[in-house]
Amino acid sequence: MPAEDTYAGGLRKVARVVLLDPENRILLLHGHEPEDVSDDWWFTPGGGVEGDETREQAALRELAEETGITEVDLGPVLWRRTCSFPFAGRRWDQDEWYYLARTTQTATRALALTELERRSVAGARWWTCQELTRAHETVYPTRLAELLRRLLDEGPPAGPVTLDTEIV
Numbered sequence: 001m002p003a004e005d006t007y008a009g010g011l012r013k014v015a016r017v018v019l020l021d022p023e024n025r026i027l028l029l030h031g032h033e034p035e036d037v038s039d040d041w042w043f044t045p046g047g048g049v050e051g052d053e054t055r056e057q058a059a060l061r062e063l064a065e066e067t068g069i070t071e072v073d074l075g076p077v078l079w080r081r082t083c084s085f086p087f088a089g090r091r092w093d094q095d096e097w098y099y100l101a102r103t104t105q106t107a108t109r110a111l112a113l114t115e116l117e118r119r120s121v122a123g124a125r126w127w128t129c130q131e132l133t134r135a136h137e138t139v140y141p142t143r144l145a146e147l148l149r150r151l152l153d154e155g156p157p158a159g160p161v162t163l164d165t166e167i168v
Contacts, residue, residue: 016046075100
């Protein structure tokens, strides 16, 4: 069971990474319900804060575990989002912070997936902003293509932008 301090106001504290390569492609993971591979979506790497680690430490740890990418320049928090969704037979209520990060390391290899991740993560893919804009797949957060375009056009915001709450 996660430590008490991993929850903020009853929400699971989560650090996510908006990882860009030198060509400004974003890395997304392909996930699905463990018992239904047809119920699938794309999402940014990241996960829950563990023990007394900071969100920055959690972002880097999760990125390494899920993708094998460790050569990263971690930047500022771009966005914050509260979300609630059903997954693997339970409801997840999360307070997510999205960190900008850049890397030249583009080969991915999951190194330390949890048992649940092994049953629900089908791989990773680098996406251009144009590909993301044209995608018919489900992507979280739901406005990611628009958010990425703004990031690439204008640079990081002066401070974290609060995204609309998403409840699925």
